[in-house]
């Protein structure tokens with residue numbers, strides 16, 4: 132057994148205790164605090180001054196470096212870890228650098244989960260993603276679809292690393308009785324998103340393209356594909372809220388979907404973005420571009436059964452996100468890498 136103080140192990144977990152809630156134990160280390168998810172978690176935690184928050188920039192702590200990670204945990208002794216760090220990227224980056232996506236993510240997960248256990252971390256919340264479910268997962272996707280059939284080829288390396296991290300948490304919990312568990316968020320949007328012209332996700336991509344069309348006085352804007360695929364979006368502040376909710380459950384599921392279970396066509400999404408931006412031109416589709424899978428929707432019954440549901444309505448979330456885009460742009464902090 133890996134060295135661990137006895138008091139870290141929890142007593143047997145009864146299914147009936149799933150709704151019992153606890154205070155989040157301090158100090159809380161948020162790994163990847165500068166990212167979109169990590170910064171939303173920190174914003175949410177800042178509403179609780181009683182919780183001591185620990186963060187460390189990558190320049191001072193490379194989570195892939197096992198020795199640095201061990202020294203950090205020995206010095207800081209966090210009680211709770213929220214693991215929002217990862218090497219993430221779009222389809223092109225994933226296809227071009229599978230070695231880096233697999234090894235960087237495995238290394239940081241292994242180093243952080245092991246160091247957590249050795250140093251008495253009682254609660255570890257790992258971030259998975261609904262993109263690690265199989266390519267042909269049954270819709271809406273339930274948690275038990277994981278590993279039920281082959282993965283999507285384009286992000287296989289990333290998904291394998293994420294599944295390994297999620298499973299390692301499950302195995303630590305089974306074998307050593309610690310509360311290490313995972314959240315599986317759907318597509319996210321909100322402050323701190325990436326607006327790279329080619330590599331961004333669909334919603335920030337639409338915000339940038341339609342904003343620029345308005346700036347140039349264009350009469351039309353073109354969106355990729357037929358506009359018919361259905362997609363689900365969750366505001367990152369809702370995810371942060373769900374993460375803190377899960378961190379307070381006595382007996383959370385090993386992994387649980389976090390989403391809205393509401394989907395919209397890409398065309399309707401583009402109309403919502405255009406309305407938030409005040410673009411009055413026409414939205415054209417471009418069927419020569421790939422659509423991707425026709426529908427991707429998560430089943431969030433399990434999360435709802437624990438007493439949580441999202442609050443940010445999509446139109447309102449898009450309006451707020453556009454305001455953040457303008458502020459980030461004006462301050463020179465728009466993320467576009």
Ligand SMILES: NC(=O)c1ccc[n+]([C@@H]2O[C@H](COP(=O)([O-])OP(=O)(O)OC[C@H]3O[C@@H](n4cnc5c(N)ncnc54)[C@H](OP(=O)(O)O)[C@@H]3O)[C@@H](O)[C@H]2O)c1
Pocket residue numbers: 162163164165166167168169188189192193194195215216217218219239258259260261315316317318319320332
């Ligand atoms: N965004 C989404 O739509 C989405 C959807 C579902 C799930 N998720 C999951 O949520 C998690 C966070 O995603 P995100 O969108 O917040 O990504 P992000 O904005 O790219 O943030 C990732 C953070 O991790 C840090 N990091 C990466 N490698 C590191 C290392 N070796 N050492 C120290 N720090 C390191 C990054 O630091 P630098 O800034 O220095 O690179 C960054 O602060 C990921 O696990 C992702 O799979 C995201």
